[in-house]
Amino acid sequence: MSIEIKVPEMGESIIEATVGEWIKNEGDLIEAGETILELETEKVNLEVTAPAAGQLEKVNISEGEIVNVGAVLGTINPDVVSGENKSETENKESKDTSMEKPAEETSIDDNINITPLAKNLADKNKIDISTIKGSGRSGKITVDDINEKLNTKTTIPETNNPVTPSITSTESLETRKRITKRRETIAKRLKEAHLNTVMTTTYNEVDMTEIMKIRAKYKESFREQKGVGLGFMSFFVKSVVQSLIDFPNLNSEMGENEIIMKNYYNIGIAVASDEGLVVPVLKNANNLSFSGIESGIVDMVKKTQSKTLTIDDLSGGTFTITNGGTFGSMFSTPIINPPQVGILGMHAIKKKPVVINDEIVIRPMMYLALTYDHRLVDGGEAVQFLVRIKDFIEDPQKLLIEN
Numbered sequence: 001m002s003i004e005i006k007v008p009e010m011g012e013s014i015i016e017a018t019v020g021e022w023i024k025n026e027g028d029l030i031e032a033g034e035t036i037l038e039l040e041t042e043k044v045n046l047e048v049t050a051p052a053a054g055q056l057e058k059v060n061i062s063e064g065e066i067v068n069v070g071a072v073l074g075t076i077n078p079d080v081v082s083g084e085n086k087s088e089t090e091n092k093e094s095k096d097t098s099m100e101k102p103a104e105e106t107s108i109d110d111n112i113n114i115t116p117l118a119k120n121l122a123d124k125n126k127i128d129i130s131t132i133k134g135s136g137r138s139g140k141i142t143v144d145d146i147n148e149k150l151n152t153k154t155t156i157p158e159t160n161n162p163v164t165p166s167i168t169s170t171e172s173l174e175t176r177k178r179i180t181k182r183r184e185t186i187a188k189r190l191k192e193a194h195l196n197t198v199m200t201t202t203y204n205e206v207d208m209t210e211i212m213k214i215r216a217k218y219k220e221s222f223r224e225q226k227g228v229g230l231g232f233m234s235f236f237v238k239s240v241v242q243s244l245i246d247f248p249n250l251n252s253e254m255g256e257n258e259i260i261m262k263n264y265y266n267i268g269i270a271v272a273s274d275e276g277l278v279v280p281v282l283k284n285a286n287n288l289s290f291s292g293i294e295s296g297i298v299d300m301v302k303k304t305q306s307k308t309l310t311i312d313d314l315s316g317g318t319f320t321i322t323n324g325g326t327f328g329s330m331f332s333t334p335i336i337n338p339p340q341v342g343i344l345g346m347h348a349i350k351k352k353p354v355v356i357n358d359e360i361v362i363r364p365m366m367y368l369a370l371t372y373d374h375r376l377v378d379g380g381e382a383v384q385f386l387v388r389i390k391d392f393i394e395d396p397q398k399l400l401i402e403n
Contacts, residue, residue: 115136
């Protein structure tokens with residue numbers, strides 16, 4: 001009896017996904033637990049593994065199609081577990097083919113790693129797949145690769161007397177590709193943030209002198225003792241958590257007819273990825289040491305780069321920090337990550353003249369931006385919250401006293 005391959009439960013209110021790439025093709029032999037396809041969800045890409053060993057009997061859902069939790073993606077024939085146990089029919093067909101077409105026993109296409117859907121699309125459009133570099137796992141050619149080839153084909157006909165055309169084909173100027181589930185979700189959530197919240201931003205400027213002194217003095221010993229570097233983000237996470245304790249409305253959520261005050265502090269850290277921005281979460285950041293925060297951030301980045309973030313890694317945030325300074329941004333207006341009501345934007349550090357004790361001195365300065373939901377947070381409270389963060393950063397010894 002065939003065994004069904006189903007879309008697994010994905011948690012956190014995720015009820016659908018997009019079939020990203022079939023790693024295995026119909027007829028392939030697979031082991032139990034082996035990855036057979038990838039699903040794209042609004043938060044992460046998930047690998048679907050084989051529930052049993054056997055032969056991938058049938059693929060029900062093509063790449064790019066949207067599926068709900070529990071949908072049957074395909075079936076496995078558990079009776080075929082090795083090359084020796086393949087059906088007699090398959091062996092007979094193989095022999096018949098070799099007898100009829102001995103010269104075509106092995107074709108170039110047979111040795112090219114390509115998904116079934118992409119192969120059909122290439123054949124239909126007479127695309128030479130040997131000229132395409134696949135973007136999928138292990139260089140596998142996907143539907144997106146074929147579409148990109150189709151959209152970038154030059155349509156100018158050859159002539160004996162070439163003449164520079166006065167009008168360029170739009171196909172040679174544009175490339176179109178399927179929007180990923182991740183990008184679609186990012187677009188949807190950003191729009192919802194604007195429609196369903198009353199976002200306002202307040203700004204301030206912080207002197208980074210004291211933190212930079214601490215880093216310069218202790219970074220080597222910190223790494224030797226803790227096994228991780230001492231960055232700026234741990235100071236900001238500590239400052240944000242303590243400020244949230246002092247101003248709890250920034251750590252709340254708008255309910256149906258109530259305000260949900262959260263007594264835990266899960267800080268989301270925005271991380272850039274090839275597929276768009278993701279926000280993994282430092283759980284219970286109020287209980288983490290400086291080294292614990294830094295280790296958590298390193299782990300976040302590694303998981304983001306290796307595409308191994310889980311839904312749990314991205315769930316449960318109560319406040320977010322984003323650092324545009326890593327890309328050179330001097331000033332920006334961050335967007336709230338609903339249902340959170342606040343987000344802190346960090347920016348690039350620049351030396352500039354400032355007045356201190358009636359004297360002009362050069363200091364390393366950073367602009368801070370706090371975007372908040374004005375439905376839950378008043379302007380005065382937001383300003384005080386940001387000033388509180390500024391105070392901690394400019395006098396980090398206060399963090400030790402508060403903790």
